[in-house]
Amino acid sequence: MSDDALRACDLCHSRKVRCDRQLNCANCVDAGLECQRTRPRRPTRPPATTYMPALVSSQHKLTTESTSPAHSVNQGEEDRGLKRRRLDTVSHLQNASKSPHSSCTAAVTPDESTHHAEQAKAVFQGELEGNESMNIERQSILRSALDFVSTMTQGRASNLEDGLQSEMRDDSPVITEFTAPPPEVFYMLLKEPATVAGALNLQWPDHISQECLERMIAVLVDAESQGQIFYQYCVCIYVKAIFHLVQMPRIYKNSTINQQFLKSKRLYESYALHALKHVNFLGNPTLPFIQSLISAAFLMQYTGNMSQAWIMNSYAARQIVALKYHEIGSPVPRSDPNEDIQSSLYWCYYLDRTLSALLIRPLSLPEPPISPVDLIVPDKSLPHLPLIRILLELAQVQGDLLGCGKADNTRQILANHSKLQERMNVIKSNLQATRESVNDFLSCDWIAGDFCYYAILVDILRSRLKYSFSPLTHKECVACARKSLKALRYLQKNPSKNPGFTDPYPTFLTWTIFLYPLSPFFVLFCNIIGELDFDDYTLIQDITQSLAPFAASPYISKLLKLLDSLQNLCIPLIEAKQRLGPKTRVAPWYPSVTGALPDTSTTIEPNFPVNGGSSYADPVVPTLPQQVQAHGAQTYPPTDELMWHLWNSQLTMECFESDFIGLDPSSGNGNL
Template structure:
């Protein structure tokens, strides 16, 4: 019975209790034979009958997947720690919120009666802040336009679970498997809007003493900076803060640095926003040693700005200063690609502008603002001049708000806050505004761009537009395309005049920062023109004016040409700004993320449909152009990751499509790709017809009009989904591990 001393798997090991003792439930000494069996003169055997067999242990695989999960857990724990710190701080200031239960109406009649609460003491009476960072419960998903994709997502999530394992190729080709899994994640993120990080990343808890205890740059440094900008106005007050004069900014700095009385949170925001941009502008032109010091104070003011914006009260007084603070905050939010925050801030500014009547003609307005025709009866010229200056500021504030409102409206697929039929102001910056003539022309072009942007959404992509007959939308698209071309020609004329001025003054962009900035702005505008044309032409079906092509997703050549020209112009912009990564980041934030950059998705859809290798190359070059800026912009890094996924998906899709006739597994994988892409609105959800052509290929029968409208709406929603991922939590979305291995 020596074999009983071996373990069941054949090796030496501990002997089990014998079968007889186990059956009688008595103690066994586990000898061979055991004492009980010897006493009873029974045969002692230990076969393990009735016992659960020992299961082999599995090896623990420490792969990149587990490392990502561990990193994700660490990130979540860090977030919990931050929440606890914020909670502790908020509890310690709880006594400041006793007045929060007061009943206050939020309408135009009482809007201006809310008094501004100074923020020196560490909290406003209306302590419910706009951007508190996190909530205890998962927030309700935000609405981003009407889309038929949401109804399909539940079915898609059930189908995608088994998609990768349906074919042997998913096992033998890990890149194909990863591509399908990445598409699955994007589809799931489409309705998971609560994953957006609706917070300012560098905001700090408010000190007990309020904003007065936040660190500021040295007074001597700021005074020197103010003296410099008085002699040489910086570009900051030409573009971002054109509605704020240098004298006004200097006075606000005096209020903060020489605080003889309490100052408002809006004043603190104006000062830190201005200093944030000024220190960055000076750092870009300084030597390495000086630049490091200026960047240090830039980050100090940036943190102060984000902290102050995060502590804005829910209800604020409708005052000019408040509107300026909100506008600077919204512009800054676009700069850091926090577009949801920009929407909230700019919406508040728009409501205040309307409540104060900034969108209407002032009573003393004349149609001829030139000096020769402005001789209106007046007994006192000084008050008239002051009134004119105030009216110019009001109109400037309104038009900056209008521009952001229309751009964000199209970006999010929502109706704008400001409606064109409610405006009586002339669509132009006041000639008396303290700007050089070329910049006035640029701002006037931007106002017209914003107007066209609003019309693109209203007449082509809004639910109302998508319910109209196809003929109506095609006519509207043609008209909008012509209007965009008119603006593009005006921009070309301005660019020509600027070049002539450079030659006349014998200065180039390397010696005159204003010329360089103008070149960057005009080149960015050119990208906008081509991108907008691609978005407009996307709504016009291919092959004929009113019908649709074989599968409803074919792109007309005008759309493809506009998209390709946009990519070319984008590369020119990146080359123009290659001397400064910060300038490149600003260009990318305003031109690719703030404006819905459609050309990349247009090329992606064309590659999926036609396997165009040249467009595939263009996609690759576009992805590569984003890589150098990823290190300084989290949003660009996310956009780069998503575009890298789409490029590799297109590359692998072309591979699967070229082999599907010879390989049944490839046909199955191709169908898997089609399922995900249809959920994103990039291709038709109708299965491929292997015979090609005929009515079965388009799958629309006699309902071409309605189906084309649905396809365009779905495509627009899918494009917004891709761009919206720059604000999403992508901690579990990491395609770099497989992207380099795509073949």
């Protein structure tokens, strides 16, 4: 008897069961023996359709925990039940299903991670710490807010395979077989889009130069191989085509044409995600591999999937380090063979710093010896390049802020904060100067930059206040929070001026409130409770009402639930203030260095005129002096700790992320 037969017989006899040939006992059949045992047949393994390696799973487990199978099976029903309950409990969401956009389900992040919940919790805890001078009603409201966001921090983590699943839209295109980009896509990308007003290139600059694009197209046109380079190039081309089409709706106003653009965009998303499935993550580091990973990170970010965007970009960062591309010491001119290397480096740097600050995760890419801003090759034909430089500078600040509190003493920590504020003043000047020179057609892109700028500045000021309180710093923090949200409100009131589609929510949300911290919301909420500021209440209410039509998106639904709940806590106080009249003076909630109440007549009120949602102005906020103790001690009294406990709470965006992401729009159940 052969060795295989002996092993099969030993296995059957050791289990003391009889074989039954009709049940296809795998061991006996393989050994060529007559089956005599009865046991369930061995399940058939599904064919391997992806190269998702153990490396992917092990790295992802460093930041997430895998869920149980039972939880995964029941998660879809639970999510649908939760969505129905949300729509029943939030008043202005009750009619959301009547919206033309409510039939769509967003492809959002895979795990219910909790970075927005953690962010709000930090803000609120800082406000609440020891502020016993507040009346009982306000303390109760703040504690209720803290309890509410604390429950949202208990999110569910998932493994990477879960992150590559999704609930698909009913109107998603059906993909039966993956195909390479058709020639029409190549013609579209090789021809620069121009606005109706003139020859203005609207293509958003990315990590793939025009010369590199031509090389990729040449390979895809001639090559018959279905190897890794094929799939890597397909990811890059399809993602580039998506961002090309994003600019079309603000050029062409015909609804029929735009509907066709939307269909093509969805089709390109489907093919890009199918190509990404076939990318071998165990492949050797190469520049095309890095480029496809960065393209995948942009695609995840565009769909609102910030966790997966961070993961994809972290893979790219590791490959950049493996090839020592991060050691570039000097910039190269345009059309240089190394241009694509350095553009991949600074885009990876931007995503790494921005997403790590958003998700409160470690950085993946080491600091290059040269500033990433200096790696941008000048090109006057690309009007967005000045804004790209500003976004890179902001990303540098965000990365430095992550390590700002690691100094040896409070004096050095405050000095680090002062340096960051000085850099932000320079960035602000550049933002204003470049906006004045840009075409009015692109003005909304710079206003979105305002939202990002002030959201980051709020985080810097809030971080500083944790180490040394100053009433003036606090006032500036509140003023910057207003500026950030007023910029967002302007974008909401002028959708036709923004690039992108409403699919299933306005595209500009993916690079504003999805990509940057929501600290301005939480800071203004604390100010509403403390100062009973009706204008701040109205501002947040306007933003919330503008988001309501898109409540079918799981992310937007959770965000609305949070904002509505916080607003509802403020209603009794706002109504009481209105009954007392506008001249009623409310004692400020924030502490002063001397222990006396600050003079409210000197309160700085930022001037952001927005008339009927059609105008936007952004005057420079006067620089406020910082009150820093020589010995680095906290300057607020112990009785004021309660509010600061709430102020420093941190709610992260991960608490709004759903369980699945659409990597296969063609499948009915969302599985790969």
